[in-house]
Structure formats: structure tokens, C-alpha cells
Amino acid sequence: MTHANLMNNYFDPNSVYTEEDFRCSFRMRRHVFKRLLCDVQQVNPYFQQKRDRAGRPSFSPHQKVTVALQMIAYGSAADSMDETHGVSESTCLDTLQEFCDTIVQLYKDEYLREPNQKDMNRLLRKAEDLGFPGMIGSLDCMHWDWKNCPTGWQ
Template sequence: MKQSDDAGLMNNYFDPNSMCTEEDFRLRFQMRRHVFERLLCDVQQVNPYFQQKRDRAARPNFSPHQKVTVALRMMAYGSPADSMDETHGMFESTCLNTVQEFCDTIVQLYKDEYLRQPNQEDMNQLIHKAEERGFSGMIGSLDYMHWDWKNCRIG
């Protein structure tokens, strides 16, 4: 089942002749294809868990594409781990392990660049963007509890 699931995933989204357009890919994965490919390459280089392996019967195990896809689906859509068996042929325990490995690897890879305290330049960019969008004074007041929400039935 693993090989057919991987073949379907590759055929649908990653093969050069797939029917999936860039926009389809972005809607399905919540990111551009080149970003996915960068993530895939980066996690494979840092963590052997994301490299293709063979099981005890010498059959290919889950592919790196499958593992990263499952981790991203679970996080982006809140998909439960037990639902991945039906769509990707991966049992719940393997899915949970995959998400843990993926998260640990992402933190290891990108913490210095993306998971850090903002510096003054970052803050200036955030303030400028917020002001352009009508959210002046955003920094320091992220809860927005003072706003009247049009569709909120509380209060």
C-alpha cells in the first residue's frame, strides 16, 4: 500500500507531467511548490528519518514526500493522525512520530532565521505593514479585546 500511495502522490502533485497546476498545489499544500521542495530537501539533509529507507522485506518504506506531506497536512488542516491511514496509508503512530520529527527538524533548521525575537528592523516592518492595513498601534496590543466585533454575540 505504501508504494501505491507514494506513486499517487507523486503522480498527482510532483511529477513534471502532473495535472496539478501551481495554483492547485498552493491551494492544496498552503505553500508554493518550490517552498515545499526546499523544506523537503532541507529536512532530508538534516534528519535521516526523512530519507527513503527499506523495510525488513526490502520494500521501500514511506517516501520523504509522503512524510513531509502528512506532517504538513496534519498541521495545516488539523487532520487527525488516524485519518492519514485512509489517505496516505500511514498508521496513527507513524503519523505522530512523523509530525514530531518534522517539527523538531524545522526548529533545528530555521530557529536562528525565523524563530527568534524580532529585532528593531523586523518591528519597523511589522509596524509599517500594520499601519498600511489600518492596524496602527498593533504592537503591544495583540489581543484586540477593545474592538467591537460585528459578528460576535458575546457582550
Template sequence: MSHANLMNNYFNLNSMHTEEDFRRRFQMRRHVFERLLRDVQQVNPDFRQKWNRARRPGFSPHQNATVALQMMAYGSSADSMDEIHGMSEFTCLDTLEQLCDIIVQVYKNEYLREPNQEDLNRLIHKAEDRGFPSMIGSLDCMH
């Protein structure tokens, strides 16, 4: 039921929430979420739908990714995920750890690297256009 609600709210063609709602809730666009989920499933089969011994479906890949991303984006506790998604604290923490490991493994070379000079120039120009000159090197952007 939790999976069906999640899909009806955010992922089905006629979902209840708009693309803007999705971006606000998940802190990313839907196509980015889907790409991340596809990449994660290729690396780790634990993010695929599994069936338990009673022949009942386990948590869906969308549920696993949603829980982990909500914990990261909002600092939600694993306990709170049980109430919202019906996922135990242990399962939430394990899912979060797996997702973080996979993100580093898959995206390290492309996104998790030190910026090069081209990146720095682009960021400096973007910051200047927004009224924050010389923001690189200042975590609080106040200098």
C-alpha cells in the same frame, strides 16, 4: 501506490495539479516544500526512502513530509492519515514530531526568532497598506 499518486498529482513535471493547486493544498509554494524536504533529509536520515526486511519500499520522503505538513496545516488527526496515505497513527505522530524538531533545529535562527525593528517596520507598513494600522501587538488585528 500512494507515493506514485502523490508524485503524479503534485510533484512530477506534468503533474495533474497546477502550482496554484499545490500552494492551496500545501499552504506553501512547491519550491519551498522541496527546500524544506531537502534540508530535513540532510539532518535526519529517517526522512529518506528506506526498505523493509521484505525488500519493499517504506514511505517516501514526500509522503512523510506531506503527512506531517497536512496535520499541521489543517489540524488533521493521525487517524485520518491512515485512510488517505496508508500510514499508521503512530508513524504519523512520530513523523510529525521529527519534522517539528528538525524545523526548529534548522530554521530557528532565520525564521523562529523575535522580530527586529526592521521586521516590525516592514510588517507595520504592509498592514497599513492593507488597511490595518497599528496591528502589531494585536492578535485579532482589530485595534
């Protein structure tokens, strides 16, 4: 039933929620989600729907990817997924681990790599345009004068 609700709300052709609603909920466009779903299913059999020991369909790939993304995007606790998606805490944790491992396997060469010189030059230009020349890495603002800095932080 939770799979049917998820499909009806977000993925069916005449879904309840619009593309904008989808983007707000999933923090990505629907076509990006579909590509991600297809990619993880091809690489990891965990994301292919199977039957449980009673012969009923197990959690759908849509449910598994949705649960993993919601835990990552919103910092949702695994035990809170049972109410909204009908997925137990242990299954959520397994799903999150499988999802993260699969994403690293799939995209590490393209997206999860060390920046090259071209990337560094682009980042430096972007930071300079924003008023932070020479900045690479996180900005902790320790070298900036902050007129209204709270007393406890001084």
C-alpha cells in the same frame, strides 16, 4: 502505491494537478516544498527512504513531509492519514514530531527568532497603515466599540 499516486498527482513532470492546485493543497508553491524536502532530508535521516524488515521500501520522504504538512495546515487527525496516504497513526505522530523538531533545527535562526528593532518598526508601520497604530501582538478587539456585538459577549 500511495507514493506512486502522490508523485503522479503532484510531483511528476506531467502531474495530474497544476501548480495552482498544488498551492491550494499544500499551502505553498511546489518549489518551496522541494526546498523543504531537500533540507529536512539533509539534516534528519528519518526523512531518507529506507527499507523495512521485509526488504520493501518504507514511506518515501514525499509521503512523510506531505503527511506532516497536512496535519499542520489542516489540523488533520493522525488516524485520518491512513485512508489518504497509507500511513498509520503512530507513524504519522512520529513523522510530525520529527518534522517539527527538524524545522526548528533548520530555520530557528532565520525565521523563528525574536524580532529585532528593524522588524518591530516594519510591523508597527504595517499595523499603522491598516489603522491600528501602536499595535504589537495579537488584536483582541476588546477596546473597540462593536455595534453588532452578540449579547453573550458583552
